[in-house]
Amino acid sequence: MKALDLGFLYLLLEVNEAIKYTKCELYEELLKHGLDGYNGIGIGHWMCLVLFATQYDTSHYEFTQGHPYYGVFYLSGRVWCTNERHLSMNLCKIDCEKFLDDNLKDDVECAKKVASTKGGMLSWKPFSDYCRHPMPEIVYWECITE
Structure with missing residues:
Protein backbone atom coordinates (compact mmCIF):
# COMPACT_ATOMS: atom_id res chain seq x y z
CA MET A 1 0.00 0.00 0.00
CA LYS A 2 2.87 2.39 0.76
CA ALA A 3 4.24 1.93 -2.76
CA LEU A 4 0.83 2.91 -4.15
CA ASP A 5 0.75 6.00 -1.92
CA LEU A 6 4.26 6.97 -3.01
CA GLY A 7 3.32 6.42 -6.65
CA PHE A 8 0.29 8.67 -6.28
CA LEU A 9 2.40 11.37 -4.58
CA TYR A 10 4.94 11.14 -7.41
CA LEU A 11 2.15 11.59 -9.95
CA LEU A 12 0.89 14.68 -8.12
CA LEU A 13 4.36 16.18 -8.07
CA GLU A 14 4.81 15.54 -11.78
CA VAL A 15 1.43 17.04 -12.67
CA ASN A 16 2.29 20.20 -10.72
CA GLU A 17 5.18 20.74 -13.14
CA ALA A 18 2.89 20.65 -16.17
CA ILE A 19 1.80 23.58 -18.30
CA LYS A 20 -1.38 24.36 -20.12
CA TYR A 21 -0.06 26.43 -22.99
CA THR A 22 -1.90 29.15 -24.81
CA LYS A 23 -2.20 28.56 -28.54
CA CYS A 24 0.61 31.00 -29.35
CA GLU A 25 2.92 29.72 -26.62
CA LEU A 26 2.60 26.19 -27.94
CA TYR A 27 2.99 27.39 -31.53
CA GLU A 28 6.36 28.93 -30.56
CA GLU A 29 7.43 25.78 -28.69
CA LEU A 30 6.57 23.50 -31.61
CA LEU A 31 8.51 25.74 -33.99
CA LYS A 32 11.47 25.75 -31.59
CA HIS A 33 11.43 21.93 -31.49
CA GLY A 34 11.48 21.68 -35.30
CA LEU A 35 7.99 20.37 -36.00
CA ASP A 36 7.08 22.76 -38.82
CA GLY A 37 7.68 20.76 -41.97
CA TYR A 38 8.86 17.66 -40.12
CA ASN A 39 8.19 14.66 -42.38
CA GLY A 40 6.23 17.02 -44.66
CA ILE A 41 3.78 17.97 -41.91
CA GLY A 42 3.03 21.67 -41.49
CA ILE A 43 2.74 23.41 -38.14
CA GLY A 44 -1.01 23.85 -38.70
CA HIS A 45 -1.55 20.10 -38.61
CA TRP A 46 0.45 19.77 -35.37
CA MET A 47 -1.51 22.65 -33.84
CA CYS A 48 -4.80 21.05 -34.88
CA LEU A 49 -3.75 17.73 -33.34
CA VAL A 50 -2.89 19.20 -29.95
CA LEU A 51 -5.97 21.43 -29.94
CA PHE A 52 -8.41 18.58 -30.46
CA ALA A 53 -6.43 15.95 -28.54
CA THR A 54 -5.45 17.84 -25.39
CA GLN A 55 -6.25 21.55 -25.73
CA TYR A 56 -2.54 22.40 -25.34
CA ASP A 57 -2.26 20.76 -21.89
CA THR A 58 1.02 18.96 -21.11
CA SER A 59 -0.56 17.19 -18.11
CA HIS A 60 -3.37 15.69 -20.16
CA TYR A 61 -4.20 12.10 -19.18
CA GLU A 62 -7.11 10.14 -20.55
CA PHE A 63 -8.18 6.53 -20.23
CA THR A 64 -10.48 5.64 -23.12
CA GLN A 65 -11.74 2.19 -24.08
CA GLY A 66 -8.93 0.45 -22.23
CA HIS A 67 -6.19 2.70 -23.57
CA PRO A 68 -4.26 5.31 -21.56
CA TYR A 69 -3.17 8.48 -23.39
CA TYR A 70 -0.54 10.91 -22.11
CA GLY A 71 0.62 14.46 -22.59
CA VAL A 72 0.10 17.23 -25.07
CA PHE A 73 0.46 14.84 -28.05
CA TYR A 74 -2.01 12.23 -26.72
CA LEU A 75 0.55 9.43 -26.81
CA SER A 76 -0.71 5.91 -26.22
CA GLY A 77 0.51 4.12 -23.11
CA ARG A 78 -0.01 0.82 -24.92
CA VAL A 79 2.15 1.69 -27.91
CA TRP A 80 4.57 4.58 -27.36
CA CYS A 81 5.44 4.57 -23.64
CA THR A 82 5.14 2.35 -20.59
CA ASN A 83 3.22 2.98 -17.40
CA GLU A 84 3.95 -0.47 -15.90
CA ARG A 85 0.19 -1.03 -15.45
CA HIS A 86 -0.58 -2.10 -19.02
CA LEU A 87 1.26 -4.15 -21.59
CA SER A 88 3.03 -1.78 -23.94
CA MET A 89 5.29 -1.95 -26.97
CA ASN A 90 7.02 1.17 -25.54
CA LEU A 91 8.32 2.17 -28.98
CA CYS A 92 9.66 5.49 -27.64
CA LYS A 93 11.47 3.69 -24.79
CA ILE A 94 10.15 6.05 -22.10
CA ASP A 95 8.00 6.10 -18.97
CA CYS A 96 4.59 7.61 -19.80
CA GLU A 97 4.79 9.93 -16.78
CA LYS A 98 7.54 11.86 -18.61
CA PHE A 99 4.87 13.07 -21.03
CA LEU A 100 2.97 14.81 -18.21
CA ASP A 101 5.59 17.42 -17.32
CA CYS A 110 8.18 10.56 -29.57
CA ALA A 111 5.60 12.48 -31.65
CA LYS A 112 8.14 12.57 -34.48
CA LYS A 113 8.42 8.78 -34.28
CA VAL A 114 4.64 8.48 -34.51
CA ALA A 115 4.55 10.84 -37.51
CA SER A 116 7.29 8.81 -39.21
CA THR A 117 5.39 5.51 -39.02
CA LYS A 118 3.38 4.03 -41.85
CA GLY A 119 0.17 5.49 -40.38
CA GLY A 120 1.78 8.87 -39.84
CA MET A 121 -0.48 11.54 -38.42
CA LEU A 122 -3.47 9.28 -38.99
CA SER A 123 -2.16 7.17 -36.10
CA TRP A 124 -3.79 9.78 -33.85
CA LYS A 125 -7.58 9.46 -33.72
CA PRO A 126 -8.08 13.18 -32.97
CA PHE A 127 -6.04 13.96 -36.08
CA SER A 128 -7.98 11.58 -38.32
CA ASP A 129 -11.28 12.87 -36.90
CA TYR A 130 -10.62 16.62 -37.12
CA CYS A 131 -7.40 17.56 -38.89
CA ARG A 132 -7.22 15.69 -42.20
CA HIS A 133 -8.22 18.68 -44.32
CA PRO A 134 -5.70 21.22 -45.61
CA MET A 135 -4.56 23.32 -42.67
CA PRO A 136 -4.35 27.01 -43.59
CA GLU A 137 -2.60 29.61 -41.46
CA ILE A 138 -5.95 30.55 -39.91
CA VAL A 139 -5.30 27.88 -37.25
CA TYR A 140 -2.40 29.94 -35.90
CA TRP A 141 -2.39 33.25 -37.84
CA GLU A 142 -2.63 35.40 -34.72
CA CYS A 143 0.59 33.81 -33.42
CA ILE A 144 2.77 34.82 -36.38
CA THR A 145 5.13 37.65 -35.52
CA GLU A 146 6.96 39.30 -38.36
Missing part, protein backbone atom coordinates in the same frame (compact mmCIF):
# COMPACT_ATOMS: atom_id res chain seq x y z
CA ASP A 102 6.48 20.75 -18.91
CA ASN A 103 9.54 19.42 -20.78
CA LEU A 104 8.34 19.02 -24.36
CA LYS A 105 11.62 17.63 -25.73
CA ASP A 106 10.82 13.96 -25.06
CA ASP A 107 7.18 14.44 -26.13
CA VAL A 108 8.29 15.94 -29.46
CA GLU A 109 10.86 13.20 -30.06
Whole structure:
Protein backbone atom coordinates (compact mmCIF):
# COMPACT_ATOMS: atom_id res chain seq x y z
CA MET A 1 0.00 0.00 0.00
CA LYS A 2 2.87 2.39 0.76
CA ALA A 3 4.24 1.93 -2.76
CA LEU A 4 0.83 2.91 -4.15
CA ASP A 5 0.75 6.00 -1.92
CA LEU A 6 4.26 6.97 -3.01
CA GLY A 7 3.32 6.42 -6.65
CA PHE A 8 0.29 8.67 -6.28
CA LEU A 9 2.40 11.37 -4.58
CA TYR A 10 4.94 11.14 -7.41
CA LEU A 11 2.15 11.59 -9.95
CA LEU A 12 0.89 14.68 -8.12
CA LEU A 13 4.36 16.18 -8.07
CA GLU A 14 4.81 15.54 -11.78
CA VAL A 15 1.43 17.04 -12.67
CA ASN A 16 2.29 20.20 -10.72
CA GLU A 17 5.18 20.74 -13.14
CA ALA A 18 2.89 20.65 -16.17
CA ILE A 19 1.80 23.58 -18.30
CA LYS A 20 -1.38 24.36 -20.12
CA TYR A 21 -0.06 26.43 -22.99
CA THR A 22 -1.90 29.15 -24.81
CA LYS A 23 -2.20 28.56 -28.54
CA CYS A 24 0.61 31.00 -29.35
CA GLU A 25 2.92 29.72 -26.62
CA LEU A 26 2.60 26.19 -27.94
CA TYR A 27 2.99 27.39 -31.53
CA GLU A 28 6.36 28.93 -30.56
CA GLU A 29 7.43 25.78 -28.69
CA LEU A 30 6.57 23.50 -31.61
CA LEU A 31 8.51 25.74 -33.99
CA LYS A 32 11.47 25.75 -31.59
CA HIS A 33 11.43 21.93 -31.49
CA GLY A 34 11.48 21.68 -35.30
CA LEU A 35 7.99 20.37 -36.00
CA ASP A 36 7.08 22.76 -38.82
CA GLY A 37 7.68 20.76 -41.97
CA TYR A 38 8.86 17.66 -40.12
CA ASN A 39 8.19 14.66 -42.38
CA GLY A 40 6.23 17.02 -44.66
CA ILE A 41 3.78 17.97 -41.91
CA GLY A 42 3.03 21.67 -41.49
CA ILE A 43 2.74 23.41 -38.14
CA GLY A 44 -1.01 23.85 -38.70
CA HIS A 45 -1.55 20.10 -38.61
CA TRP A 46 0.45 19.77 -35.37
CA MET A 47 -1.51 22.65 -33.84
CA CYS A 48 -4.80 21.05 -34.88
CA LEU A 49 -3.75 17.73 -33.34
CA VAL A 50 -2.89 19.20 -29.95
CA LEU A 51 -5.97 21.43 -29.94
CA PHE A 52 -8.41 18.58 -30.46
CA ALA A 53 -6.43 15.95 -28.54
CA THR A 54 -5.45 17.84 -25.39
CA GLN A 55 -6.25 21.55 -25.73
CA TYR A 56 -2.54 22.40 -25.34
CA ASP A 57 -2.26 20.76 -21.89
CA THR A 58 1.02 18.96 -21.11
CA SER A 59 -0.56 17.19 -18.11
CA HIS A 60 -3.37 15.69 -20.16
CA TYR A 61 -4.20 12.10 -19.18
CA GLU A 62 -7.11 10.14 -20.55
CA PHE A 63 -8.18 6.53 -20.23
CA THR A 64 -10.48 5.64 -23.12
CA GLN A 65 -11.74 2.19 -24.08
CA GLY A 66 -8.93 0.45 -22.23
CA HIS A 67 -6.19 2.70 -23.57
CA PRO A 68 -4.26 5.31 -21.56
CA TYR A 69 -3.17 8.48 -23.39
CA TYR A 70 -0.54 10.91 -22.11
CA GLY A 71 0.62 14.46 -22.59
CA VAL A 72 0.10 17.23 -25.07
CA PHE A 73 0.46 14.84 -28.05
CA TYR A 74 -2.01 12.23 -26.72
CA LEU A 75 0.55 9.43 -26.81
CA SER A 76 -0.71 5.91 -26.22
CA GLY A 77 0.51 4.12 -23.11
CA ARG A 78 -0.01 0.82 -24.92
CA VAL A 79 2.15 1.69 -27.91
CA TRP A 80 4.57 4.58 -27.36
CA CYS A 81 5.44 4.57 -23.64
CA THR A 82 5.14 2.35 -20.59
CA ASN A 83 3.22 2.98 -17.40
CA GLU A 84 3.95 -0.47 -15.90
CA ARG A 85 0.19 -1.03 -15.45
CA HIS A 86 -0.58 -2.10 -19.02
CA LEU A 87 1.26 -4.15 -21.59
CA SER A 88 3.03 -1.78 -23.94
CA MET A 89 5.29 -1.95 -26.97
CA ASN A 90 7.02 1.17 -25.54
CA LEU A 91 8.32 2.17 -28.98
CA CYS A 92 9.66 5.49 -27.64
CA LYS A 93 11.47 3.69 -24.79
CA ILE A 94 10.15 6.05 -22.10
CA ASP A 95 8.00 6.10 -18.97
CA CYS A 96 4.59 7.61 -19.80
CA GLU A 97 4.79 9.93 -16.78
CA LYS A 98 7.54 11.86 -18.61
CA PHE A 99 4.87 13.07 -21.03
CA LEU A 100 2.97 14.81 -18.21
CA ASP A 101 5.59 17.42 -17.32
CA ASP A 102 6.48 20.75 -18.91
CA ASN A 103 9.54 19.42 -20.78
CA LEU A 104 8.34 19.02 -24.36
CA LYS A 105 11.62 17.63 -25.73
CA ASP A 106 10.82 13.96 -25.06
CA ASP A 107 7.18 14.44 -26.13
CA VAL A 108 8.29 15.94 -29.46
CA GLU A 109 10.86 13.20 -30.06
CA CYS A 110 8.18 10.56 -29.57
CA ALA A 111 5.60 12.48 -31.65
CA LYS A 112 8.14 12.57 -34.48
CA LYS A 113 8.42 8.78 -34.28
CA VAL A 114 4.64 8.48 -34.51
CA ALA A 115 4.55 10.84 -37.51
CA SER A 116 7.29 8.81 -39.21
CA THR A 117 5.39 5.51 -39.02
CA LYS A 118 3.38 4.03 -41.85
CA GLY A 119 0.17 5.49 -40.38
CA GLY A 120 1.78 8.87 -39.84
CA MET A 121 -0.48 11.54 -38.42
CA LEU A 122 -3.47 9.28 -38.99
CA SER A 123 -2.16 7.17 -36.10
CA TRP A 124 -3.79 9.78 -33.85
CA LYS A 125 -7.58 9.46 -33.72
CA PRO A 126 -8.08 13.18 -32.97
CA PHE A 127 -6.04 13.96 -36.08
CA SER A 128 -7.98 11.58 -38.32
CA ASP A 129 -11.28 12.87 -36.90
CA TYR A 130 -10.62 16.62 -37.12
CA CYS A 131 -7.40 17.56 -38.89
CA ARG A 132 -7.22 15.69 -42.20
CA HIS A 133 -8.22 18.68 -44.32
CA PRO A 134 -5.70 21.22 -45.61
CA MET A 135 -4.56 23.32 -42.67
CA PRO A 136 -4.35 27.01 -43.59
CA GLU A 137 -2.60 29.61 -41.46
CA ILE A 138 -5.95 30.55 -39.91
CA VAL A 139 -5.30 27.88 -37.25
CA TYR A 140 -2.40 29.94 -35.90
CA TRP A 141 -2.39 33.25 -37.84
CA GLU A 142 -2.63 35.40 -34.72
CA CYS A 143 0.59 33.81 -33.42
CA ILE A 144 2.77 34.82 -36.38
CA THR A 145 5.13 37.65 -35.52
CA GLU A 146 6.96 39.30 -38.36
